[in-house]
Amino acid sequence: MLKSATQILASIRKGDLSSVEVLTEHLNRIDQINPNINAVVQLDVDRAMKRAKIADEATAKGESWGPLHGLPITVKDAFEVEGIISTGGAPVWKDYIPKANAEAVEKLVDAGAIIFGKTNVPLFSGDVQAFNDIYGTTNNPWDITKTSGGSSGGAAAAVASGMSPVELGSDIGGSIRTPAHFCGVFGHKPTHGIIPMIGHLPPPPGATAGEDTLAVVGPLARSAEDLELMMNVLAGPNKSLSKGWHLKLPPARHKKLSDFKIGLWLDDPYCPVDEETVNLIQNTVDQVDKTGATVNDMQPDFSLEMNDIIYGQLLAPVMATGFPKKVIERMKDELSNLHSTDQSPRSHQIRNSLISHKDWLSANGKRHQIKQKWADYFNDLDVILCPTTIRPAFDHDHQPDFHSRRIDVNGKKRHYTDLFIWAGLASTAQLPSTNVPIGFSKNGPPIGMQVIGPYLEDWITIEFAKQISEITGGFPSPPD
Numbered sequence: 001m002l003k004s005a006t007q008i009l010a011s012i013r014k015g016d017l018s019s020v021e022v023l024t025e026h027l028n029r030i031d032q033i034n035p036n037i038n039a040v041v042q043l044d045v046d047r048a049m050k051r052a053k054i055a056d057e058a059t060a061k062g063e064s065w066g067p068l069h070g071l072p073i074t075v076k077d078a079f080e081v082e083g084i085i086s087t088g089g090a091p092v093w094k095d096y097i098p099k100a101n102a103e104a105v106e107k108l109v110d111a112g113a114i115i116f117g118k119t120n121v122p123l124f125s126g127d128v129q130a131f132n133d134i135y136g137t138t139n140n141p142w143d144i145t146k147t148s149g150g151s152s153g154g155a156a157a158a159v160a161s162g163m164s165p166v167e168l169g170s171d172i173g174g175s176i177r178t179p180a181h182f183c184g185v186f187g188h189k190p191t192h193g194i195i196p197m198i199g200h201l202p203p204p205p206g207a208t209a210g211e212d213t214l215a216v217v218g219p220l221a222r223s224a225e226d227l228e229l230m231m232n233v234l235a236g237p238n239k240s241l242s243k244g245w246h247l248k249l250p251p252a253r254h255k256k257l258s259d260f261k262i263g264l265w266l267d268d269p270y271c272p273v274d275e276e277t278v279n280l281i282q283n284t285v286d287q288v289d290k291t292g293a294t295v296n297d298m299q300p301d302f303s304l305e306m307n308d309i310i311y312g313q314l315l316a317p318v319m320a321t322g323f324p325k326k327v328i329e330r331m332k333d334e335l336s337n338l339h340s341t342d343q344s345p346r347s348h349q350i351r352n353s354l355i356s357h358k359d360w361l362s363a364n365g366k367r368h369q370i371k372q373k374w375a376d377y378f379n380d381l382d383v384i385l386c387p388t389t390i391r392p393a394f395d396h397d398h399q400p401d402f403h404s405r406r407i408d409v410n411g412k413k414r415h416y417t418d419l420f421i422w423a424g425l426a427s428t429a430q431l432p433s434t435n436v437p438i439g440f441s442k443n444g445p446p447i448g449m450q451v452i453g454p455y456l457e458d459w460i461t462i463e464f465a466k467q468i469s470e471i472t473g474g475f476p477s478p479p480d
Contacts, residue, residue, distance in 0.1 A: 002477050004223040005071060005165040005230075012059065012070045019052035019059070019070030023116060026072055030117075030163050033480060036144055039157035040074060040164075041120045041135040044084050048072060048116035055114065065112030067233060074164040076155045077118040077135075078125045079105050080199040088201030089121040089132035089151075102199020103238055104168060104217045111233040119154030119167065124202050124322045128178060128389075128419045130154050131398055139396075140182060141478040142445050146393040149179030155220050156183040160478055166226050168234075170200055172215040173315060174389060174423025177450060180220055180435040182393035184446030184476045186465060187220045188227045191456050192430035194247055196238035202322050213318045214427050222475040224465035227434065231458060249456055252463035253382050257471075258292035260464060263299065263377070263384035270305040271421040274391035274409050280439045281385060281449050287471045299384070300377040302370055304421065310370065311424035313363035316352030323353070345417045346403040371429045371455065378454035383464050386450050387422045388435050390414070393445040425452060432458040436465045438472045446476060 003011075011017040027045065034040050055070035080086045080098035087093045101109060109115065120130045120138040130153025131137040138154045140146040141161040148157040152169030156179030159167050169176040171189040180187030195217040198208050219230035237245040254260050266281055267273045289295045320328065331350050338347050355363070377384075390409050397405050397416075405416035426433035432455075435448040451468075453461040 002162045002222065003165070005221060005226045006223065008165055009068070009071055015059070019055040019072065019114065020049065022070070023048055023052045023072040023114065026116070026163060029161075033141075033161055034163060037139050037141055037157050037161055038136055039119050039138050039148070039154040039161065040117045041077060041154065042085055042118040044116055047083065048114050051114045055112070067111050067229065068108060069112030070114065071112065071165065072114045072116045073108065073166055073168075074117040074119050074155070074158055075105055075108075075115060075168040076152050076170060077121050078151065078170050078201050079168060080201065080205065081105055081115055081118065084115070084118060086118065086201060087134055089123045089125060089134065090201070091133055093201065093205070094134050096205060098199075098205065100199070103196035104234055105199065107234050107236070108168065117164070119158050119164070121152070121154060122150045125151035125170065125175060126319060126322070127151060128174070128416070129396065129398070130179075131396075137396060137398070140393050140445065142184065143393070145395055146445060147182065147396055149182035149393065151175040152187070152220060153179045156180050156185055156187065159183070159185050159220050159222060165222070166230055167220040168217065169220050170197075170215055170217050171427070172213065172318065173420040173427060176218050176220060177388050177423055177433060177435040177448070178419065180437075181388040181448030182445065184437045184448070184478065185220055185222055186224055186227055186437065186475070187435040188218045188231065188458070188462060189426060189433045190216050190218045190231065190235065190458050191432045192216050194236070194249070194456070194458070195234045198238055214314060214430070215318070224434070224436070224462055224469055227462050227465065228459075231462065235458070249458055252459040253457070254460075255463065257288060257464075257467040260383065260467075261294040261381045262288065262296065263381040264295065264297045265299050265384055265386040265425075267387075268304045270303065270308070271390060271418055272409065273387045273422070276441050277387050277391065277447050280447050281387065284438045284449060284468070284472060285385060288468065296381060298381070301373045304425070307370060307428050308421050308424055310363050310366050311428040312348055312352050313355055313360065314367060314428065315420075315424070316349055317355055317360060320353035328353075344403075345415045349403075367428055374429050374431060375455065382460055383451050383453045386425065386452065388448045388450040389419050389422055392441040392443075392447050422450065426450070429455070431455055432461050434461040434465045436468055436472065437474070437476060440476070
């Protein structure tokens with residue numbers, strides 16, 4: 001079942017497929033391939049089948065629950081789903097069964113979706129790989145020796161391999177975009193704040209602080225049209241704000257590729273990118289250039305290094321809120337012994353995790369300066385194309401200490417945390433960003449490209465993804 005969600009829904013509406021048939025096909029697919037991939041970690045078959053039968057009865061009467069009527073889907077195990085164990089990848093929540101849906105999940109259900117399972121995540125959704133002590137490791141459907149990415153690694157693998165038509169993911173440091181890039185699917189990190197975070201794990205059940213962090217909720221899919229479908233359902237204020245706030249995103253600036261004004265940021269000495277990735281993005285740009293689109297290598301008025309420094313100061317405190325007390329105490333001890341010349345990733349994590357409120361406010365002020373520089377940049381250009389991360393999918397590496405892990409890029413060993421740097425361009429400034437699959441590395445795993453757009457102009461990055469899919473071929477189906 002590798003049709004797009006849009007195609008499946010059209011077949012359901014026409015009566016060519018029933019919701020029960022679609023659900024059954026996906027369950028059969030899970031039986032067939034999930035043992036090797038381990039993307040789907042919880043199923044709710046009986047309730048899903050009951051709802052699918054009711055959906056079919058409604059369809060027969062000419063009734064519709066909404067734009068996702070009768071569509072069976074899975075969601076990332078970082079979201080609370082009523083009646084289904086929801087762990088966030090954390091043993092402390094391994095038996096937690098929510099009594100209500102996360103607000104984003106409820107939007108999907110209200111639109112007619114049938115939630116039939118959960119997909120794997122790392123511990124507290126805090127890694128670029130999806131593995132935990134409850135459910136084990138999720139493998140990449142293109143090569144099970146490699147990671148599917150994280151934290152929405154189970155989501156990306158499930159969509160890529162046909163176990164779910166679309167997925168609900170979340171992203172703070174590339175957690176939608178990087179798995180989409182590794183698995184060859186589309187993924188959209190929305191403008192910050194336009195989809196409710198309430199009911200996401202972490203923070204702990206019942207907390208609402210997630211609304212105030214860098215994190216966002218967004219879709220993964222096999223087509224840009226499906227991203228559009230999901231965003232139309234998901235975008236809007238949370239329940240507490242909906243009585244006074246309404247969201248109306250501006251339409252895409254253009255509907256033809258030839259009308260786009262495109263910026264490029266393909267590589268940077270601060271965080272060099274795998275040559276295959278750079279070359280494939282450049283080849284894609286060369287094809288876009290032939291359509292008559294305006295291509296400009298102009299970049300915004302700040303450096304990748306500057307953005308990364310600010311991003312680290314904003315990101316680390318968020319991640320540290322989930323650290324056990326003993327970890328924080330150890331960091332405090334280490335901080336007192338850090339030399340001012342120590343600029344290693346580990347030292348930055350310690351300093352940023354323990355940042356004072358005064359220094360955080362300063363970093364947040366600089367973030368707003370960067371947002372303004374992006375706004376000025378997008379006065380002249382519509383989108384900017386850049387790498388999603390520094391390389392294609394890599395071999396599993398579960399060493400407990402992030403800072404002992406190394407990533408090979410162009411024959412050189414790099415710090416694991418470099419995987420976050422390019423994703424941070426959109427996260428720091430709270431901009432929309434869409435990963436688009438554009439081809440393959442020589443060893444097989446897919447390669448994606450990040451399309452960043454202006455604040456609140458989510459439709460333009462998705463529209464660009466739609467248009468460029470006609471050149472790149474769109475979603476590539478992995479071998480069984």
